[in-house]
Amino acid sequence: MPKFKVSYAPSVRRLPSYLLLAKQAQEHGDEYISGTLIALELSLEPIQVRKDLSITGIAGKPKRGYPVVPLISAIESYLNWDKRVDAIVVGAGNLGSALSGFPGFKQHGLYIVAGFDADPGKVGSTIHDSPVYPISQLAERIVSMNIAVAILTVPSANAQDVATILVSAGIKAIWNFTNVKLKVPDDVVVQNEDLSSGYAMLSMKRRIKSALMLDDAD
Amino acid sequence: MPKFKVSYAPSVRRLPSYLLLAKQAQEHGDEYISGTLIALELSLEPIQVRKDLSITGIAGKPKRGYPVVPLISAIESYLNWDKRVDAIVVGAGNLGSALSGFPGFKQHGLYIVAGFDADPGKVGSTIHDSPVYPISQLAERIVSMNIAVAILTVPSANAQDVATILVSAGIKAIWNFTNVKLKVPDDVVVQNEDLSSGYAMLSMKRRIKSALMLDDAD
DNA sequence: TAGATTGTTAATCGATTAACAATC
DNA sequence: TAGATTGTTAATCGATTAACAATC
Structure with a gap:
């Protein structure tokens, strides 16, 4: 029986990206994938990746990262993506x-x-x-x-x-x-x-960027 | 020259919904639309609608709401949707x-x-x-x-x-x-x-709903 | 006028980020 | 061992919500 933190939209929205990277690591034959690497690939902060991944319940290993196969299973299970x-x-x-x-x-x-x-x-x-x-x-x-x-x-x-x-x-x-x-x-x-909504975001980013050259928000 | 608050994603994402309702009000011949009504239609809090609309710079009128035509123009202008x-x-x-x-x-x-x-x-x-x-x-x-x-x-x-x-x-x-x-x-x-990401949200909502009958988050 | 609604200021809530000890 | 990375606890930041005076 999984526990239910009623936790939370932004993290859940990022899980599919983590899943994709984990699957790519698996195909590549890697046994572990680090939060640091995931963050680098996705332009996120490592601490955010670690926090997000903690909701899956998978424990990482210092110096190595998260075990790829259990991580994939855990994300899929969390999202119920392991059932048709x-x-x-x-x-x-x-x-x-x-x-x-x-x-x-x-x-x-x-x-x-x-x-x-x-x-x-x-x-x-x-x-x-x-x-x-x-x-x-x-x-x-x-x-x-x-x-x-x-x-x-x-x-x-x-x-x-x-x-x-x-x-x-x-x-x-x-x-x-x-x-x-x-x-x-x-x-x-x-x-x-x-x-x-998506197009509104694109429009606003364009305007801000052309006005100031500023930062991004998804 | 418009001012640039670097303001902000969640509000900007909601603007298109407000714009749609304002246009519907316009078609319906209404001169004003209240934040209270918008909130009701979209299942939001009135205070949130007022806060969001404040970024357009349009002043509402107590007891009536926001003037429909200027509101439409202001949102379109804010999003640059008034230019091809x-x-x-x-x-x-x-x-x-x-x-x-x-x-x-x-x-x-x-x-x-x-x-x-x-x-x-x-x-x-x-x-x-x-x-x-x-x-x-x-x-x-x-x-x-x-x-x-x-x-x-x-x-x-x-x-x-x-x-x-x-x-x-x-x-x-x-x-x-x-x-x-x-x-x-x-x-x-x-x-x-x-x-x-969207499907992840749907999946999580389903699980939470079936487990507890709880609340929504977009 | 009475009452609904706005807009401002402050409080709360939740998400992100920082700091750092634990550990492989 | 040394050093990179995790995971926890606390701090910060930003968004939402509450309270309430102003006003039409």
Whole structure:
């Protein structure tokens, strides 16, 4: 039984980068990877890497670093990435298709097993080997396939309506790529992926940089 | 001449949501929008909205809220979204294509005027009305079109090489959708858009929710 | 006027960073 | 052993939140 620190967003967001480096070290045949090296690669402070890695419970070895194989397992376990999760993509446009084909996801246990679209022209096609069904079959197929996670890439105008259907069909987690603040019950998790926020950051960094030549913030 | 507080990431990330609500209020014919209402819509604290909006310099009116039209202008101006910016997409796959067609970007002044791809099969096609060129012409076309912003959606394996070309051709800002930590000179701005981080957050929220029924963190 | 809302100043909270002993 | 690196404890920094006077 793992302990649950309710700990915390910034660290969790950095874990995937650490995982990637650990996997690269493993491929390279290294037995250990140091926090110092990770920090160097990612332009972070070593103390921050050590602090972050402490949430995985893996003990490092002075002078060597963290044991690569246990570290990988611990991060994957912490994120639940060591168990397969089936998901659907709702909105089989370019973005939905891109996400279906994203190579990292399967590595993280995320399998996109079906797509749904309102466009009859898309129905019957596939997105990266997964079938695309009409959106009218959304609820019934969520139930029959026992899906818990949905990736939402429909036009904003339809986002809330589709989310409501998802929830009533039993979906417990929505990865929301629309700019709509979804209204869902308390027991449903929503992760918003807001491209405009990212572009706002880029815009602000540009302005600051051109004005002063200053520092970065992610 | 605007003042530059070097202020700050979390607030800046929220500005686009405020902008969207302000525009909706404008369409609805409202003259003012209150921080209280914005907070309610976005599940934020009113004090946080007021604090965030203070960086735009717009003064609200007690009992009414913030004047919609000046607020929109101020946010757009703060983010430099009131000026047209031409950009290219490097990697004209599904993700690049999805970004090219993202309706919000043009509204924010971001025009994707060309795509580039290594696949000869893609060259000569278009992504949302913009031509796709061979990646061999990247440097020369950046110079001739005088482009400052590039959106990077190539496979990880090529990310650093392409970024190096971009920089040497004069690109000053890279919106990086790969999971590679790019090495670029000091005067080049990079905004990383890491899908794995988002999925890590979703995964952790699911685990916490199922373990305890707890709170959210974006 | 009464009451809702703003904006300022101060307090709290959480994340990052510093210092340093422990250790391989 | 010497020195690099970890992990803990404390300090700092920045963001969020609270309190409340000002005001429309």
